[in-house]
Amino acid sequence: xxxxxxxDTGLDLLFRAARTHKxxxxxxxxxxxLQAVYDLAKWAPTSANCQPMRVVFAKSQAAKERLRxxxxxxxxxxxxxxxxxxxxxxxLEFHEKLPExxxxxxxxxxxxxxxxxxxxxxxxxxxxxxxxxxxAARALGLDVGPMSGFDKAKVNQAFFPEGTWQVNFLCNLxxxxxxxxxxxxxxxxxxxxxxxx
Amino acid sequence: xxxxxxxDTGLDLLFRAARTHKxxxxxxxxxxxLQAVYDLAKWAPTSANCQPMRVVFAKSQAAKERLRxxxxxxxxxxxxxxxxxxxxxxxLEFHEKLPExxxxxxxxxxxxxxxxxxxxxxxxxxxxxxxxxxxAARALGLDVGPMSGFDKAKVNQAFFPEGTWQVNFLCNLxxxxxxxxxxxxxxxxxxxxxxxx
Numbered sequence: 364x365x366x367x368x369x370x371d372t373g374l375d376l377l378f379r380a381a382r383t384h385k386x387x388x389x390x391x392x393x394x395x396x397l398q399a400v401y402d403l404a405k406w407a408p409t410s411a412n413c414q415p416m417r418v419v420f421a422k423s424q425a426a427k428e429r430l431r432x433x434x435x436x437x438x439x440x441x442x443x444x445x446x447x448x449x450x451x452x453x454x455l456e457f458h459e460k461l462p463e464x465x466x467x468x469x470x471x472x473x474x475x476x477x478x479x480x481x482x483x484x485x486x487x488x489x490x491x492x493x494x495x496x497x498x499a500a501r502a503l504g505l506d507v508g509p510m511s512g513f514d515k516a517k518v519n520q521a522f523f524p525e526g527t528w529q530v531n532f533l534c535n536l537x538x539x540x541x542x543x544x545x546x547x548x549x550x551x552x553x554x555x556x557x558x559x560x
Numbered sequence: 561x562x563x564x565x566x567x568d569t570g571l572d573l574l575f576r577a578a579r580t581h582k583x584x585x586x587x588x589x590x591x592x593x594l595q596a597v598y599d600l601a602k603w604a605p606t607s608a609n610c611q612p613m614r615v616v617f618a619k620s621q622a623a624k625e626r627l628r629x630x631x632x633x634x635x636x637x638x639x640x641x642x643x644x645x646x647x648x649x650x651x652l653e654f655h656e657k658l659p660e661x662x663x664x665x666x667x668x669x670x671x672x673x674x675x676x677x678x679x680x681x682x683x684x685x686x687x688x689x690x691x692x693x694x695x696a697a698r699a700l701g702l703d704v705g706p707m708s709g710f711d712k713a714k715v716n717q718a719f720f721p722e723g724t725w726q727v728n729f730l731c732n733l734x735x736x737x738x739x740x741x742x743x744x745x746x747x748x749x750x751x752x753x754x755x756x757x
Contacts (some may be wrong), residue, residue: 368701426757494691506567560623
């Protein structure tokens with residue numbers, strides 16, 4: 364298709380063979396590796412280069428315990444067992460950094476004082492960056508276990524009491540135990556989800 | 561870091577050297593390649609495997625002309641010049657497919673009749689999938705040019721008149737012209753966007 368594309372091994376690592384993990388090997392994840400994940404994900408595109416994603420990596424036992432009361436029952440054990448749980452959030456004051464981040468226009472003025480535009484843009488682009496973050500983790504050999512099953516208000520209160528960062532989703536990170544994987548659920552075919560016009 | 565990770569070439573292709581393109585080479589993108597992009601992106605995780613992303617690839621001149629009146633002025637020329645513009649949308653009836661897609665619980669009941677939960681989940685997971693889609697396109701050697709600068713109501717009216725699919729963002733696809741790239745804007749450092757606790 365092209366002279367530059369990922370190898371089959373790379374496509375398997377990111378997409379085809381990668382699975383959402385709930386069981387974790389007893390193998391630590393270094394701070395350097397977490398930084399490397401972010402330092403890849405940060406390059407991928409956002410609208411007006413706004414980069415609203417913020418991440419708190421809950422790695423210590425103390426941080427995990429602050430997270431525990433917010434987790435849906437079915438997500439407690441796997442999150443406590445994971446080496447790291449990334450709290451993927453977005454910053455409702457992202458636009459204050461636009462003068463520094465976007466050189467082509469006064470993009471701050473598109474958002475300042477417009478809470479609906481801020482919320483929509485932060486949620487869209489913060490989620491896009493969440494997708495990049497998951498791909499970057501896999502690109503560096505980590506397995507991921509993203510989750511929506513938690514109490515957002517409790518996470519925000521425990522980790523973002525100032526109210527400008529809002530949790531989006533949680534994502535366990537580590538090295539998955541393949542023996543604990545369930546059968547894979549099906550995906551929508553191209554014709555169910557796409558159309559070429 | 562791990563015995564399994566992308567090569568430097570792969571990391572450059574997806575993240576470090578990849579750029580958002582506005583100028584396009586005169587080089588077509590085949591339907592088979594568009595299908596291959598989706599068939600990679602579909603494997604990446606969504607909440608309860610809900611897969612709300614839908615994509616219409618505007619490739620013909622007729623489809624491009626239907627899109628044109630919705631584009632912000634600064635996005636017209638580059639979109640008309642791109643081989644394909646992907647209209648990345650989400651399906652507000654995604655939950656009707658959950659009985660087929662998620663085997664572990666009756667996830668349809670979490671959403672049926674709950675429009676706020678539907679909207680939030682479709683937007684979050686449709687955007688995550690948008691991030692996977694952009695990474696999949698790059699993994700297969702395509703360049704991308706995602707855009708938020710367009711009139712959503714006009715796109716929805718022109719392409720999704722039934723009202724159940726909602727446009728999320730647009731993404732030009734093709735082979736970029738590196739000679740038309742501006743200098744790269746900066747990214748937030750790890751310490752500006754992340755914390756390890």
